[in-house]
Structures are given as C-alpha cells and as structure tokens.
Amino acid sequence: MGFTIAGMREIRTGSRRRVRPAESTAVAEYTGLWGWDVVPGARTVRGGSGRPDCSCGAAGCAAPGAHPLTAGRELAAGATLEEAAAAWARTPGAAVLLPVGRSFDILDVPEPAGRGALARLERMGLPLGPVAATPTGRALFFVAPGAATGLPGLLYRTGWDDARLDLRPLGPGDHITAPPSDLGGHGPMRWLRPPTLDTAGRPPQARLLLGTLAYACHRAA
Numbered sequence: 001m002g003f004t005i006a007g008m009r010e011i012r013t014g015s016r017r018r019v020r021p022a023e024s025t026a027v028a029e030y031t032g033l034w035g036w037d038v039v040p041g042a043r044t045v046r047g048g049s050g051r052p053d054c055s056c057g058a059a060g061c062a063a064p065g066a067h068p069l070t071a072g073r074e075l076a077a078g079a080t081l082e083e084a085a086a087a088w089a090r091t092p093g094a095a096v097l098l099p100v101g102r103s104f105d106i107l108d109v110p111e112p113a114g115r116g117a118l119a120r121l122e123r124m125g126l127p128l129g130p131v132a133a134t135p136t137g138r139a140l141f142f143v144a145p146g147a148a149t150g151l152p153g154l155l156y157r158t159g160w161d162d163a164r165l166d167l168r169p170l171g172p173g174d175h176i177t178a179p180p181s182d183l184g185g186h187g188p189m190r191w192l193r194p195p196t197l198d199t200a201g202r203p204p205q206a207r208l209l210l211g212t213l214a215y216a217c218h219r220a221a
Helices: 022-032 081-090 111-124 147-157 206-220
Strands: 010-013 016-019 039-041 044-046 052-054 095-099 105-110 131-133 138-143 168-170 175-177 190-193
Touching (some): 022 095, 105 111
Antiparallel strands (some): 095 175, 105 168, 131 138, 131 190
C-alpha cells in the first residue's frame, strides 16, 4: 500500500513534521486502500455580491462547487500519499470527487428512507457496500457497476416500475463528492457506512438492495 491508516495524518522527515490536509490524506486512502480513482473538484466561494460562486471561475456555473476542475489531474487507484499531496498542492482547496461507473454505481435516495432501508438490510444480513450522506438530505448507496443502465429493468422485474419513487441512479459520467469535502457549500459529506477492505472493491449487486430501497422510498413518499 505504501502507507498505513495510523500514519496518514502526518509524515515525518528527519526532525521536520509535515501535516497533510484532510483532503490529501482522504485521497490517499481512497486510492491506496479502497482502489478508487479520484478527481479534484470545484468548491463554492463567496462572490463579490455576497452570493456563492464556483471556484472554477465560470460565470453562471451550472453546478457550483460540484464538478471536476478542468485543470485538475485525475489520480488513478493505487496512488500514494505523496502523489495525492502533490496533486492537491497543484489545486489547493480542491474538493474530493469520485468518478461513478468504474468501481461502483450509486443509488441515490432521501436520507430518511436510506437510513430505514440500511437498518432493515443490516438486520436481513444482506451484503452492503459503503453508504454516504449528503448535507442536502440524500443517502448514496454504492452498488456494483451497471446499476444505472440496468435500473429500469430491475424496477420492472421487482414490480416497482409504476411507482413514483424518489430513487435515481448515478453511473458513468457522474461524480460524487466524498467525505471530508463539502458539497456545493452546503456542508460536509459524511459516511453512514464507511468503506472497508471487504466492501469498497466489491459493492453488492443493485438487485439485492433495490426492493428494500424502493419500499422505503415508497413509504417515505
């Protein structure tokens, strides 16, 4: 791996100690331990009018603080702590974004429904992957790649295709903001179920979670 969890917060060089920003240590954990690619992302900044603007500098940005930086260099899975720190030094203050559709897809549901479904899935003993929570009240369930394109068929086969569900998939071309970064200036992302060595690289198939998630969303609606 090139580093350990205990040694990620700081690196000693001789008698000098260099403290790493939280983002760069998180990036090293995501690439080196969990096997995920990471992309530097934009942040929201306070504009001259007092309203939030995007750090990308584009006037009228459609997704302020929630998209990759064009000048940022993507870090591939396996990058070391030093490589993560160097990449984030080139884009200081960048948010940590994870490309979706490679190691995982996402099922995005309201957080209350997601918490209820998560508790039920744990009681049932079903395999689970990481689950993140946004400051805007959403729960993001990590599932195996292919869920985004296969969701309509799965909903049809499980009888939920006619229901109005606040459940949407994220797949190739999408990105999610990862803890500890903030999402569009709303507040920090957090883990409801953190990644582990067993779950990060092998998230469950969406079909194993979909019925419970759909039922929780239906009840919440």
